[in-house]
Structure formats: structure tokens, C-alpha cells
Amino acid sequence: MSVNHQCSYDSGRRGNARRVLGSLGIVLGVAALVLSFTAVAEVPGAIPPQGTHDGKDVAQPIEFPHNIHADVNKINCMYCHTYARRSKVAGIPPTSKCMGCHSVIATDKPRIKKLTEYWENREPPPWNKVHDVPDYVHFTHEKHLKRFVFDNDALPTENVSEVCAFCHGEVKTMTVAHKTKPLNMGFCKRCHEANHGPFDCWQCHK
Amino acid sequence: MSLRNLLENWGDYRKGREQGGHHKYEHMWGMAIDLNLCIGCNACSVACYAENNLAVVGKEKFEKGHALHWMRVERYWDEPNLGEDRVSEYQVHGASFVPTNCQNCNAATCEPVCPVAATYHTPDGLNAQVYNRCIGSRYCSNNCPYRLRYFNFWSYYESSWPAPLHMQLNPDLTVRDKGVMEKCTFCVQRIRAAKDKAKMENRVVAEGGFVNVGDQQFKVAPGRAKVQDMEFQTACQQTCPTSAISFGDMLNPDSQVSKLWRGHQVELGKTSQKKPNPDLRGYRLLEELNTDPCVMFLERVREV
Structure with missing residues (x-):
């Protein structure tokens, strides 16, 4: 009886400890979840798609610095990729848009000199596509x-x-x-599932 | 339609619309072809080739039945040989034409036999074919009573569109490779564009519920695009010189195609049309097989 009592007492204490640890774990877990959400979900009302990918480097005729434009100078993506909100494709800006600024800004830099050369020769820089989905996929930037x-x-x-x-x-x-993102069907589907997007085959496959 | 949905609702899958189906519909695209107006000029077929990246297979393969004409104009010589003494196999006068494209049956026989669910029914009431899912078993074609599904026995890319002809390919559509079944899609790329446009302009029907077409009731999905009648046309309809082809949403009671169906007392979900007035010309192809096609034909008025 006493042994039993001892046992039950012990197990009770261990149980308490477990409960404390468990609740600590839950608190930590919730904190981590909140942290991770605040770190990832900067877009309210949307759950971002999950998945990463390490794509090949695609060489470009001019090493265009996205960081200087979008991060340092805080230029809106849609200023240059202006078709994104109007059509299926985001589009590459016409060279005239580049020259709108770069006829006066940073004209002495080697990359801008190369750009000016293209502009004066009246030919667009032959940019290479980085984010490409297969031909059987219908994706519209405007609706997203x-x-x-x-x-x-x-x-x-x-x-x-x-x-x-x-x-x-x-x-x-x-x-x-x-x-850096896989852009495969699972990637699209997970996001459509989380954000209640359309789920019919013919919505995306053509 | 996910695989889970397919497995859980397999019993409902083949039932068709009359038993409730498994869909909340967004649209029900339908067609009406007036054979009185059809002159058999094959312009619809040509337009389809141009719009849908159809390969031209050549004489030898055509003879073997490898042609990929989604819209084919069938000819029948069932009329008397007017003004001719000699009776030949192909008489000069009195041919009847039936332009036949995929009938987009609501109880399609091709759908339940596909081993990989590459063909299925969309909430638009379309019989879809997902090319990159298709494994080329050809069960669907064998089960189609109309023989309106076409199989790519060969890869036609280089022979049909040598450079610079590849520039004329429609980018809204895949160029199918060998081993894939294909068929008329009711120009789904145009439907998709119209729906996208409507949604971008916030033309949306917010509430779901039920829509009555004749004595049939359709469950409809909330948030569906409100596409105007004649906002877009299919390629065959657009090119038809006599406007024999009408196309539209049958869930919209004011659309031209609904009016034609109603006017000729042809209804979905029936295996035969009991029409009191024999002057009404509407009929559907092989509807007694309970395929419930979405294409109605208006019979030709004959002289004799």
C-alpha cells in the first residue's frame, strides 16, 4: 500500500514536472510560431507559399542590380514591371524606361555605359528569362x-x-x-489550398 | 477536382447532373448549330485549326484516321439526287452537312474510363482534357459514341509548323505532343480570358444557390464570373459566314443559346425530347444514349 502510495506520489510529481515542461513547450512553441509568422507573413490576409529552390544562375547581358533599385532606392516593382497588374505577364521594361532615369543618373558607371550603348544602337538588351513556367501552365500576374x-x-x-x-x-x-522558389505544381497547390484559390485542373492547365 | 474528391465521390462521379452530380456549377457552356444555315464550307474547321494549334497530318495519315480536326464537317447524302440521272457514291447535289465538335456531354462516357482522371467535368460544364496528365491509353476515344476525340499518333511539331510558321501558334494553348488525346474544348482559352476579364472588372455573382434551366435545377458556386452573352465567341462561331453556330452560357436565361434551346424545346437531362410541335427542329446527337450533350442541332428543312 505504502509502496503503491509512494509510486503514485512519485508519478504525480513526475506528472507535474511533465505538465510544467509541456506547458513551457507549448508557450515556446506558440512564441516560435508567432515569431516565425511575424518573420514570414508580412502580407496580411495571405499565407505565403512554402518551399525553396536553388536555381541556376542565369547570365544577363547587363548585371542588373535589383538591390540598388528596389532596396536602396525603394523603387516599386510595378514601376518597371508595369504589365504585372494589367496582364498575364509581368514584362520587362522597355529600354526607354531605363533611359528615363539613366540619361541623367549614374551615367559614368560601366553598366550604364553598356545600357546607353544598347539604347544608341536602338536594340534592346537581350535579357534572359529566369522565372519560367512550362507552356502548359496558365498563370496570370494581374489576378494574383x-x-x-x-x-x-x-x-x-x-x-x-x-x-x-x-x-x-x-x-x-x-x-x-x-x-529561389520551386514554381512547380505542389508549390502552387499548397498556396491555393491555404488561400482558398481555385482548385480546378483547367484553371491553370491549358 | 482533387484525387481525394475523385476517390471519395466515385459513386457520384458517373451519375451526371440529373442526380445532383458532384459540382457546384459556375457556367454551363452550350452550343446550338443551325443546319439550315450551314453551307458546309468548312470555315469553322479551318478556324479551329488556326485557333487551337491543330497539326495538319497529310493525306496518308488522314486516310489512316490520324487527322486532328476537332471541328469536322460530316457529310451525308441522304437526299434524293435532284436533277441527276446517274447515282454515284458522291452525288453532286443534295448533301447534308453536320459540323460536329466535342459535344461536351454532361454525362460524358469518356470521363469515367480515364485511368488517370485526365478528362473530367469542370464547374463550367465543360468536358476537360488535361494534356500533361494524359498517358495515352485511348480508352476515352474508344468509349466516345461520337468519335470526336483525336489521338496524337505522331509528333507533328516540325512537320506542321516549320519555321517561321511556328510564330503563328496560339500561345494560350499547349502544342500537344505524341501520345496525348485531344478534342474540342469549346475554346477554353477564350472562356478563360473572358472569365479573367470579368473578375478583373469585379463582375462577379457573389451569392451561390440554385439556377433553374427548364425543369432542371443546378447548384451554382458563389463568386462566379458574370460573363456577358456574346462577350466572346468560339473560333468556329466567329468565323461562320452564315452565323449557324451560337454559343453561350445556358445558366443565363437571356443568352442567345438558352433562348434557342428553349425556343425549340430541347432540354438538358433528357434521353428524348417530347415535343408536341413537330415543326420544332431541335435535337441532340445520340441523346438516347444518355450522354446528355451540350450541343443542340437544328434540323435542316428539306425540299422534298
Whole structure:
């Protein structure tokens, strides 16, 4: 009886300890979850897609510094990629858009000299595509921007780069864009599931 | 439609719409073809080739039945040989034409036999074919009573579109490779563009519920795009010189195609149309097989 009592007493103490540890764990877990969410979910009303990818470096005719434009000078992504909110493709800006600034800004830098050369020869720099989805995929930038930016009152339009980062990664920290997200069907599907996007095959496959 | 949905609702999958189906519909695209207006010029077929990146297979393969004409104009010589003494296999006068594209059946026979669910019914009432899911078993084609599914026996990319002809390919559509089944999609790329446009302009029906078409009731999904009638046309409809083809949403009671179906008392979900007035010309192809096709034909008025 006493042994039993001892045992039950012991187990009770151990149980208490376990409970304390457990609750500590839950608190820590919640804290970690909150932290991770505050670290990742900068876009209110949206759950970002999960998954990373280490794409090949794609060489470009001019080593375009995204970081200087988007991070240092805080230029909105849609200033240059102006078709993103209007059409399926985000588009590469025409050289005239580059020259709008760079006929006066930083004209002595070697990259700008190369750009000016292209401009004067009246030929666009042959940019190479970094983020490409297969031909059988129908993807519209405009509808995604509408859902996450323009219909999302909680997100100021200046912060659109957070939404772009869902699929394009932190382009702000890159010079030439580099593929950091897988952009495969699972990647799309997980996001559509979490954000209640359309789930029909023919919505995306063509 | 996820695989889970397919497995859990397998019993509902083949039931078709009359038993409730498994869908909340967004649209129900349908067609009406007036054979009185059809002159058999094959312009619809040509337009389809241009719009949908169809390969031209050549004479030898055409003879073997490898042609990929999604919209084919069938010819029948079932009329008397007017003004001719000699009766030949292909008489000069009196041919009837039936332009046949995929009937987009609501109880499609091709769908349940696909081993990989590459063909399925969309909430738009379309019979979809997902090319990159298709493994080329050809069960669907064998089960189609209309023979309106076409198989890519060969890769036609280089032979059909040698440079610079590849520049004319439609970018809204895949160029199918060999081993893949294909068929008329009711120009789904145009449907998709119209729906995207409507949604971008906030033309959306917020509430779900039920829509009655005839004595049939359709569950409809909330938040569906509000596409105007004739906002877009299919390629065959657009090119038809006599406007024999009408296309539209049958869930919209004011659309041209709904009016034609109603006017000729042809209804979805029936295996035969009991029409009191024999002057009404509407019928559907092989509807007695309970495929419930979404294409209605208006019979040709004959002289004799």
C-alpha cells in the first residue's frame, strides 16, 4: 500500500514536472510560431507559399542590380514591371524606361555605359528569362496582384514586393534575379489550398 | 477536382447532373448549330485549326484516321439526287452537312474510363482534357459514341509548323505532343480570358444557390464570373459566314443559346425530347444514349 502510495506520489510529481515542461513547450512553441509568422507573413490576409529552390544562375547581358533599385532606392516593382497588374505577364521594361532615369543618373558607371550603348544602337538588351513556367501552365500576374494587393486593403501598395517575394524570392537582396522558389505544381497547390484559390485542373492547365 | 474528391465521390462521379452530380456549377457552356444555315464550307474547321494549334497530318495519315480536326464537317447524302440521272457514291447535289465538335456531354462516357482522371467535368460544364496528365491509353476515344476525340499518333511539331510558321501558334494553348488525346474544348482559352476579364472588372455573382434551366435545377458556386452573352465567341462561331453556330452560357436565361434551346424545346437531362410541335427542329446527337450533350442541332428543312 505504502509502496503503491509512494509510486503514485512519485508519478504525480513526475506528472507535474511533465505538465510544467509541456506547458513551457507549448508557450515556446506558440512564441516560435508567432515569431516565425511575424518573420514570414508580412502580407496580411495571405499565407505565403512554402518551399525553396536553388536555381541556376542565369547570365544577363547587363548585371542588373535589383538591390540598388528596389532596396536602396525603394523603387516599386510595378514601376518597371508595369504589365504585372494589367496582364498575364509581368514584362520587362522597355529600354526607354531605363533611359528615363539613366540619361541623367549614374551615367559614368560601366553598366550604364553598356545600357546607353544598347539604347544608341536602338536594340534592346537581350535579357534572359529566369522565372519560367512550362507552356502548359496558365498563370496570370494581374489576378494574383488583385487578390493579394489591390483587393487587400490591409496591404499598402508600396509593399507589393512582399507579394512578389511569394514566388520570386527576396529579389531586393539580389543583383541579377535568381530563382529561389520551386514554381512547380505542389508549390502552387499548397498556396491555393491555404488561400482558398481555385482548385480546378483547367484553371491553370491549358 | 482533387484525387481525394475523385476517390471519395466515385459513386457520384458517373451519375451526371440529373442526380445532383458532384459540382457546384459556375457556367454551363452550350452550343446550338443551325443546319439550315450551314453551307458546309468548312470555315469553322479551318478556324479551329488556326485557333487551337491543330497539326495538319497529310493525306496518308488522314486516310489512316490520324487527322486532328476537332471541328469536322460530316457529310451525308441522304437526299434524293435532284436533277441527276446517274447515282454515284458522291452525288453532286443534295448533301447534308453536320459540323460536329466535342459535344461536351454532361454525362460524358469518356470521363469515367480515364485511368488517370485526365478528362473530367469542370464547374463550367465543360468536358476537360488535361494534356500533361494524359498517358495515352485511348480508352476515352474508344468509349466516345461520337468519335470526336483525336489521338496524337505522331509528333507533328516540325512537320506542321516549320519555321517561321511556328510564330503563328496560339500561345494560350499547349502544342500537344505524341501520345496525348485531344478534342474540342469549346475554346477554353477564350472562356478563360473572358472569365479573367470579368473578375478583373469585379463582375462577379457573389451569392451561390440554385439556377433553374427548364425543369432542371443546378447548384451554382458563389463568386462566379458574370460573363456577358456574346462577350466572346468560339473560333468556329466567329468565323461562320452564315452565323449557324451560337454559343453561350445556358445558366443565363437571356443568352442567345438558352433562348434557342428553349425556343425549340430541347432540354438538358433528357434521353428524348417530347415535343408536341413537330415543326420544332431541335435535337441532340445520340441523346438516347444518355450522354446528355451540350450541343443542340437544328434540323435542316428539306425540299422534298
